Amino acid sequence: MSCQYDWKSYALGEMDRSARREAEAHANACPACREELASTRLTLDALSTLREEEIPRRIAFVSDQIFEPRWYQRAFRSLWSPNFAAACVVAGAILFHAFRGTPDQAVVNAQIDAAVSKAVAVEDARYAEQFERLASQVNARSEVFTRTVNREVRQ
Numbered sequence: 001m002s003c004q005y006d007w008k009s010y011a012l013g014e015m016d017r018s019a020r021r022e023a024e025a026h027a028n029a030c031p032a033c034r035e036e037l038a039s040t041r042l043t044l045d046a047l048s049t050l051r052e053e054e055i056p057r058r059i060a061f062v063s064d065q066i067f068e069p070r071w072y073q074r075a076f077r078s079l080w081s082p083n084f085a086a087a088c089v090v091a092g093a094i095l096f097h098a099f100r101g102t103p104d105q106a107v108v109n110a111q112i113d114a115a116v117s118k119a120v121a122v123e124d125a126r127y128a129e130q131f132e133r134l135a136s137q138v139n140a141r142s143e144v145f146t147r148t149v150n151r152e153v154r155q
C-alpha cells in the first residue's frame with residue numbers, strides 16, 4: 001500500500017525540489033513506500049532496456065502505443081528480415097517450378113503456406129528468445145537490488 005506518493009513521478013525526476021525532499025523523507029521512514037519506489041525504478045529500468053533493444057513487436061503492442069512502430073517501419077523491417085527474404089526466395093522457387101511443370105494451384109498454395117509458416121515460426125522463436133533474455137536481465141538486476149537493500153538494512 002502506498003501513502004499517496006507518486007513514486008513514478010519521483011523516479012522520473014518530475015517532482016519539484018520540496019516535493020522530492022518530502023517524498024525522500026517519507027521513504028526513509030516507510031518500508032512500504034521504499035519497496036514501491038524500488039519496484040517502480042525496476043519497471044522504468046526494464047522499459048528503458050526495452051527501448052534500447054529492437055523492441056519485440058508483441059511487447060510493444062501490450063505495453064504502450066508509443067512503442068508501436070509505424071506501419072511503414074514495420075513493413076521496412078519485415079522486408080529486411082532474412083527470414084522473410086528466405087521465404088520469398090522459397091516461394092519464388094516454388095512458383096517458378098510450378099509454372100514450368102504441371103501447375104496444380106492447391107499444391108503450390110500449400111507449399112507457399114508451408115514456407116511462410118516456417119519463416120514466421122523462426123521469427124516468433126527469435127522474439128521469444130529476445131524476450132527471455134530481457135526478462136532474465138531484469139531478474140538479475142532485481143536480485144542485485146534486493147541484495148543491496150538487504151545489506152543496507154543490516155548495517
Ligand SMILES: [Zn+2]
Nearest residue numbers: 002003030033
Ligand atoms: Zn509510505
